Amino acid sequence: MKKKKFEVSSIFIYIVLIFWSLTTIYPIIWVIQNSFKAKDKILANSFSLPIGELFTLANYKKAFGNLNIFGAYRNSIFISTVVALSVVVLAGMASFALVRYSFKLKGTLQSMVMAAMMFPVFATIIPVFSMEAKWGITNTSSWGLTMLSVILPQIAGNLAFAIVVLTGFIRGLPIELEEAAYLEGCNVFQIFFKVVVPLTKPSFATVAIFSFLWSYNDLFTQMFFLRRPEMRAITRLLNELTSQEGTNYGLMAAAVTLVVVPVLIVYIFLQKYIIKGMTAGAVKG
Numbered sequence: 001m002k003k004k005k006f007e008v009s010s011i012f013i014y015i016v017l018i019f020w021s022l023t024t025i026y027p028i029i030w031v032i033q034n035s036f037k038a039k040d041k042i043l044a045n046s047f048s049l050p051i052g053e054l055f056t057l058a059n060y061k062k063a064f065g066n067l068n069i070f071g072a073y074r075n076s077i078f079i080s081t082v083v084a085l086s087v088v089v090l091a092g093m094a095s096f097a098l099v100r101y102s103f104k105l106k107g108t109l110q111s112m113v114m115a116a117m118m119f120p121v122f123a124t125i126i127p128v129f130s131m132e133a134k135w136g137i138t139n140t141s142s143w144g145l146t147m148l149s150v151i152l153p154q155i156a157g158n159l160a161f162a163i164v165v166l167t168g169f170i171r172g173l174p175i176e177l178e179e180a181a182y183l184e185g186c187n188v189f190q191i192f193f194k195v196v197v198p199l200t201k202p203s204f205a206t207v208a209i210f211s212f213l214w215s216y217n218d219l220f221t222q223m224f225f226l227r228r229p230e231m232r233a234i235t236r237l238l239n240e241l242t243s244q245e246g247t248n249y250g251l252m253a254a255a256v257t258l259v260v261v262p263v264l265i266v267y268i269f270l271q272k273y274i275i276k277g278m279t280a281g282a283v284k285g
Helices: 002-034 058-066 069-100 106-116 121-135 143-171 175-183 188-199 201-216 219-225 234-245 249-284
Strands: none
Touching: 002 249, 058 249, 069 106, 069 143, 069 188, 069 201, 069 234, 106 143, 121 143, 121 219, 143 201, 143 219, 175 188, 188 201, 201 249, 219 234, 234 249
């Protein structure tokens, strides 16, 4: 009887999960299939498959013809990659120091890290923009300086979360391994990169993936700092397209597809690292 009860409950759980997954996945499928339809046929056939006369590549041809898609992808990937790598290195070192060292104001610093997670980007964007304007790195013709103006606030915005995740994981590592490495002649940086980092790969991977995706989707910061057309990232370009084209739903669907599909690919290939990292961090912490 117990076995039968367990099977019934499992079936109910799977039904709920399948229904939830369909409500999550179908809107994405709906957008993708409508991206292959002409704009005058979407409203009348929005739930039909793009087969036969409904199928067209005109939206993608117009998107690649009128928009600097490849340049926007380049900017997005560069910004997100630099942000992810910087957050991993800086948060990793900060977490290691907070866990393994005792110093004055340590408790204050830990409290500040936790408090930093309470302040949304909306509350800090004006002073950040004013500060970077004084530095002369905003609204310039320099590609490098413009990218830097976006990268810096995104790094700062991701650090608190990354430190909290990595601190919990590093705290669970046996300190004897680091002591043994120290006795073998390793310095602090060698202990961190050769002992701590290899043992905490899942959590570092989790932090890197989330930082990359958050940076990639961060339209709010891009709206302030990426104002020149040649400097726009892919989400900024999509927002510009929406304001220009109005009710051209076919072109908008194609643009959304071009933005979302790379994120889905990243998640599909790296989902095991996300799940493993978050699970390990929860257990270790």
